[in-house]
Amino acid sequence: MVASLTRRFGDLDVAEEAAAEAFAIAVERWPVDGAPPNPGAWLTTTANRKAIDRIRREAKRTGKHEEAEMLHDPEPPAPLGAVEDERLRLIFTCCHPALALESRVALTLRMVGGLTVPEIARAFLVQESAMGQRITRAKAKIKAAGIPYRVPAAKDLPVRVSGVLAVLYLVFNEGYLATDPAADPVRAELTAEAIRLTRVLHGLLSEDGEVAGLLALMLLTDARRPARVSPSGELVALEEQDRSAWDVELIAEGHRLVRERLAAARAGVAPGRYQILAAINAVHTSARDARDTDWSQVVALYDRLARLDRSPVVALNRAVAVAELDGPDVGLAAVDGLTSALSGYHPFHAARADLLRRLDRLDEARAAYERAIELAGNSAEIAALARRRDRLAPGRP
Amino acid sequence: MQYLLSVIHDGPSPAVEEEQAAIDAFNQQMKDDGYWVFAGGLGMPTNATVVDNRGGDAVITDGPFVETKEFLVGFWIVEAPDLDVALELATEGSKACNRKIEVRPFL
Numbered sequence: 001m002v003a004s005l006t007r008r009f010g011d012l013d014v015a016e017e018a019a020a021e022a023f024a025i026a027v028e029r030w031p032v033d034g035a036p037p038n039p040g041a042w043l044t045t046t047a048n049r050k051a052i053d054r055i056r057r058e059a060k061r062t063g064k065h066e067e068a069e070m071l072h073d074p075e076p077p078a079p080l081g082a083v084e085d086e087r088l089r090l091i092f093t094c095c096h097p098a099l100a101l102e103s104r105v106a107l108t109l110r111m112v113g114g115l116t117v118p119e120i121a122r123a124f125l126v127q128e129s130a131m132g133q134r135i136t137r138a139k140a141k142i143k144a145a146g147i148p149y150r151v152p153a154a155k156d157l158p159v160r161v162s163g164v165l166a167v168l169y170l171v172f173n174e175g176y177l178a179t180d181p182a183a184d185p186v187r188a189e190l191t192a193e194a195i196r197l198t199r200v201l202h203g204l205l206s207e208d209g210e211v212a213g214l215l216a217l218m219l220l221t222d223a224r225r226p227a228r229v230s231p232s233g234e235l236v237a238l239e240e241q242d243r244s245a246w247d248v249e250l251i252a253e254g255h256r257l258v259r260e261r262l263a264a265a266r267a268g269v270a271p272g273r274y275q276i277l278a279a280i281n282a283v284h285t286s287a288r289d290a291r292d293t294d295w296s297q298v299v300a301l302y303d304r305l306a307r308l309d310r311s312p313v314v315a316l317n318r319a320v321a322v323a324e325l326d327g328p329d330v331g332l333a334a335v336d337g338l339t340s341a342l343s344g345y346h347p348f349h350a351a352r353a354d355l356l357r358r359l360d361r362l363d364e365a366r367a368a369y370e371r372a373i374e375l376a377g378n379s380a381e382i383a384a385l386a387r388r389r390d391r392l393a394p395g396r397p
Numbered sequence: 398m399q400y401l402l403s404v405i406h407d408g409p410s411p412a413v414e415e416e417q418a419a420i421d422a423f424n425q426q427m428k429d430d431g432y433w434v435f436a437g438g439l440g441m442p443t444n445a446t447v448v449d450n451r452g453g454d455a456v457i458t459d460g461p462f463v464e465t466k467e468f469l470v471g472f473w474i475v476e477a478p479d480l481d482v483a484l485e486l487a488t489e490g491s492k493a494c495n496r497k498i499e500v501r502p503f504l
Binding site for chain 2: 096098144145146147148152156
């Protein structure tokens, strides 16, 4: 029986375990229920079922590489095209345009980024079960529809890139501000991986302004990482960071990329969202002191971004910049206008709390900090929010 | 793998002469390149008849099984190594017949 199971499943361990399990069940049940009419066939069928269960369990446990291979028949992979990088091949498969954009992003985070389903669900502000289904359906379509596992041909590369950039940015953000309370607040392995992949893509598509923009954005954001978490494990807001701890080399590289894109913009190439976000970060990283920040420039860039991207998150960031330029009351009015869209988004409540604090509306500020703490997942961010809440002058008990 | 390339039509008129010529040229190209399995154009849904023999007594009714603005007006069945190739064929086919195409794998 073990031999026949081995032949069928190609794995001696699986076969032995399954046979042993089938006998164990027989020993337990037959004295109670009586032996089945054909004991040999019963044992074989039961052992087969156990072997299949075991293979399924193991498939779930094994790493992302095996999971990736299971997407495809075990035929030898197609020869590599323009990109000599296994991960990119996987990324382009996961970012295939035949998949819905949200599935592409989710699948890539799972398969390439190695994030868990709960982490991805939080990154997208959707339920875990819905995210699990989305990934399962996307994998099923890759297999059933014959989506190839390879880097697209050079002529198809540019159109495939925008989905890849969205994915890389999300991976970076998950590393920069992990949503899982159990994870380290800053996961340098994810930010480093996102930057590495974006560099490879930039090397391939050096003419693509958005790839350069995303790389600059990541570099200018990552440059601030050393100043971002205090020794006691709290997230430090941009205006409170020790700017001398920022990575000057990353900033120089980021600024150089932004200058290249500004030159292209002057030559008539309209910048996309990543280039605008990179420019905003270039303004921040150009100020030696937070008080030197050119907020009018930041607001102008957010205005430009808001024309490309009407998402309420962009509007929230713009409102925060407006508060610096025109005062917290003006900023708060703009933030309050986003309540219905962002009431489940913790940065909305955190921004509101800061503005209410500056307007001396301390009870409301405390309530807003509480709400932000409830919704936030990152431990360093929760610590920082709690500290700001506790620093409020005592209000009503 | 085999794929069904369904031609989606959403107006009253059948293919015009230039479209038919482009479709013929595309068909020949697919045969030359080895992708061709089968193809056909369909009559209008108003000429469809539905048969339901699930209950044992065959019920015959006039008309398409579902009334929609868009409907299937023709199809290709192609043999392609993967979805990318099938999508390329659909891209050329859509241009030739001047209609949208749905690409769906056979089981």
